Amino acid sequence: MFNKDLGQHILINPLVSQGIVDKAKLKQTDTVLEVGPGTGNLTVKILEQAKRVIACEADARLAAELTKRVQGGPFQHKLEIIHGDVMKQQLPFFDVCISNTPYQISSPLTFKLIFHRPIFRCAVLMFQREFALRLVARPGDSLYGRLSVNCQLYSKVSHVMSVGKNNFKPPPNVESSVVRIEPLDPPPPVDFEEWDGMVRIAFSRKNKTLAANFKSTATMQMLENNYKTYCAANEVMIEPDFDIKKKVIDVLTSLELAETRASKMDVVDFLKLLSAFHDADIHFC
Ligand code: SAM
Secondary structure, three states, rough: OOOOHHHEEEEOOOOHHHHHHHOOOOOOOOOEEEOOOOOOOHHHHHHHHHHHHEEOOHHHHHHHHHHHHHHHOHHHOOOOOOOOOOHHHHOOOOOEEEEEEHHHHHHHHHHHHHOOOOOOOOEOOOOHHHHHHHHHHHOOOOOHHHHHHHHHHHEEEEEEEEEEEHHOOOOOOOOEEEEEEOOOOOOOOOOOHHHHHHHHHHHOOOOOOOHHHHHHHHHHHHHHHHHHHHOOOOOOOOOOOOHHHHHHHHHHHHHHOOOOHHHHOOHHHHHHHHHHHOOOOOOOO
């Protein structure tokens, strides 16, 4: 009856649905984007509190079921259903996003939301527990990694609720958690491709030092090529004794980070490191 490929695990505990909506602290003037409304258990609770709900549902059968559920009721005029894959839509304006997220699209959906403009107030999203814990992990936590720093670069993210499997029909294989994401406004003025290029290298082998990760042959080759391209484009003279390895290690050493592991660095440390690399004309894409 439910389509596993679309991550259809319907929330059957109304207390959990209400808890999720409450965590969004909705205002009566809010437009809410709901991703994957399914049969509408969350939708009807959101409709009670918001001005408007735009719900994007990939499954035509469920979209029709939801249309029927609100038809003739007091909230019918407040609900717009978009039938389609949310990842293929240009998102409409919204103040708040609420979703019992189809787990297959957790990561792309998170970043689609984080990069959405204009910046929205908050997103309250249900994820698989491990994914949620990765988003909120802090330096030193075992699940801290690229996903954590990339999300925390652009938002304040907090764990708001644990949800057991039995609150869903059918129950998923793993436990779930609800997180609240508040995008930073204004966002940090960072070139994300540059940032992500550097962070990928830093976390390439999680338990190695930054110096060890940056010194890998493939990384050195890439950074040398980027450096030469940058110098050619900006008419910077390449020194006769130019040595990319020395240049990179000098940057790491100047910030006393050569022997540090990425798993112990927070967003501010990474921002300082990127800025120091750029001051040395070292680029990551
Ligand atoms: N919101 C409902 C609830 O809490 O009971 C259903 C949540 S269920 C975990 C995920 C829903 O997202 C399903 O209705 C599924 O059909 C829908 N869905 C899956 N992939 C989607 C996509 N790419 N775009 C939009 N909806 C999607």
